[in-house]
Structures are given as structure tokens and as C-alpha cells.
Amino acid sequence: MTTTETNKLGRLLLTGAAGGLGHVLRRRLKPYVTSMRLSDIAPLGEATEHEEIVRCNLADKAAVDRLVRGCDAIVHMGGVSVERPFEEILEANIKGVFHVYEGARRHGVKRVVFASSNHVVGFHKQGEVQDADCVRRPDTYYGLSKSYGEDLSRFYFDRYGIESACLRIGSCFPEPRDRRMLVTWLSYRDLTELVRCCLFAPHLGHTIVYGVSNNRDKWWDNSRAAHIGFHPQDSSEPFRATIEALPPVDPDEPAAQFQGGGFVEAGPFEAP
Ligand code: NAI
Numbered sequence: 001m002t003t004t005e006t007n008k009l010g011r012l013l014l015t016g017a018a019g020g021l022g023h024v025l026r027r028r029l030k031p032y033v034t035s036m037r038l039s040d041i042a043p044l045g046e047a048t049e050h051e052e053i054v055r056c057n058l059a060d061k062a063a064v065d066r067l068v069r070g071c072d073a074i075v076h077m078g079g080v081s082v083e084r085p086f087e088e089i090l091e092a093n094i095k096g097v098f099h100v101y102e103g104a105r106r107h108g109v110k111r112v113v114f115a116s117s118n119h120v121v122g123f124h125k126q127g128e129v130q131d132a133d134c135v136r137r138p139d140t141y142y143g144l145s146k147s148y149g150e151d152l153s154r155f156y157f158d159r160y161g162i163e164s165a166c167l168r169i170g171s172c173f174p175e176p177r178d179r180r181m182l183v184t185w186l187s188y189r190d191l192t193e194l195v196r197c198c199l200f201a202p203h204l205g206h207t208i209v210y211g212v213s214n215n216r217d218k219w220w221d222n223s224r225a226a227h228i229g230f231h232p233q234d235s236s237e238p239f240r241a242t243i244e245a246l247p248p249v250d251p252d253e254p255a256a257q258f259q260g261g262g263f264v265e266a267g268p269f270e271a272p
């Protein structure tokens, strides 16, 4: 990984830069990088100082290869972020993550932060605690695509030495929206710190880390990622009273039983 004397990263590629989290990271990662190459399939507005904008479809291998060339590290946020028909997930997420890692291999990028998701483990029961080594139980085609990304990144580490962090992000929004998110919420401040830790950890290797704030109740244990030094500062507690005033959820609903919440009931998209 290239760093300057001021201990900033060189040129960071941020995919999914037009999305919810991309928008946040575009602004908040700026102090840590010399420049940022921002990419998305959607419009990204005007480039400001030390920014470069490249519209790119992650499903287009040649375009992603050009996108990665000249970058020092990658934060890969781009892709379909909810459950969709398999063909859409295949193009944006499965082919997309392969193209990003192939670009990294071809152009010598040695570190990638990959936005995985809690939906890799969505069919574990709420209330149970899982660490990075737990059995994966994806709850959707979407979760499966993230599980594939985790395996792919492991392969690129073992085979080519490209270090990766796979962020099993919980629910990253300005505020938690429901009871489940009191457990799964990740604040924007903690997201930024998590990504920063992954970019600057002296030894990242291949790390799986849950992206979750310091909430009262916990389904995820990050002890296996202690080496990256991520210590979340925020908690969902200030939102508890408002959320608990909402109508209760039927405890027999799958969405109330499994960690993936409503995702475990998404689809199918085709009639039998
Ligand atoms: P988002 O849907 O707001 O942003 C994703 C971006 O990827 C969008 O701007 C979209 O245009 C872009 N994109 C989609 N298909 C593309 C393609 N074929 N080529 C290029 N760009 C494409 O999602 P959000 O919330 O910002 O999430 C960012 C990442 O973090 C996603 O990978 C998502 O799966 C993951 N994540 C987010 C969580 C959250 O709570 N926000 C939780 C768990 C994971």
C-alpha cells in the first residue's frame, strides 16, 4: 500500500460513490487520502478538489480494469444493496466483485475494503452471537453474492497476497428504524472509523469484521478482528424509547426470528 509522508493513502478508488454509504465516505474519507477516484453507474455530480469521477458499470470487465488502474487502495461499496432477481445480482455483485479483484491483481493494488453484509449470516437466529468464523447462512441471493465476495477475497489473499477486509455491515443509516436495528445499527461515524481502520491497519491479511456500533444488545462478536483496532463510539440507545413506542412485531414472523430480518422473506421473484 502506498502512503505519502503525511501518512495519507495515495489514490483511493471508491465504488458505489453515489449510494447512501458512498456519499458519506466520499466526504468523510477525504482527510485520509491524497485523492479519490469516485465511481458509480449513477450520476455523481461535479468533482471537487482532489476528486476524479468515472462512471462505470461494475458488470463491464474492461471498464472496471481501466477504473482500477493507477489506484493505491479500493473501497468497494458498489452493487445491488437489497434482494433482487438473481440475474441482477449476478451482474452487479458477483461479476462486479470479480472484476474489482481482477483489476486489483492486474494493477498491483494490495488492499481492498469490501462491503459485505450481515445477510451472509441472515439465517442465524436473533439473540445468538456469531463471530467471524461462524457457519455462513445467507438469507437471499443478495446475501449469497456477498458470501461469494468473501470467498473470492480470501482466494485473492491466499493466491496473490491482496489484503482485504470484508465488512459484514449491519444497518448503516442516520438512525435505527426498527427494533431489529437497535441491535444491527452502525452509525456513519463508526462506519467511517471502521473503513479507516481497515485502510491503515499495519497487517490486515484477510479479515472479516461485523460493521456494527456499540449497541446494548449484540448478535456479533468482533474478537477475531481485534488486530484492526476498531472501537465503535456510537450506540442505538438514544433511539430506544422512540423505536419501542412503535407497534410491536409478531414474534412468530420469520422477520422477528432471524438476524436478517425482513430479508429472510424476500422473493421469490418468479412464480413456481
Ligand atoms: P446503495 O444502494 O445506496 O448504493 C450502492 C451503489 O452501487 C448505488 O449508488 C448504485 O448505483 C451502485 N451500483 C449498483 N449497481 C451497479 C453497477 N452494476 N455498477 C456500478 N455501480 C452500481 O447502498 P448503500 O446503502 O450505500 O450500501 C453500500 C454497500 O454496502 C453495498 O454494497 C451494500 O450491499 C452494503 N451494505 C449496506 C448496508 C447498509 O445498511 N446501508 C448494510 C450491509 C451492506
Ligand code: 15L
Pocket: 081, 082, 117, 118, 119, 169, 170, 171, 172, 184, 260, 261
Ligand atoms: C443490507 O445489506 C442492505 O444493504 C441495507 O439496505 C439494510 O437493509 C441492511 O442490510 C439491514 O440488514 O438492515
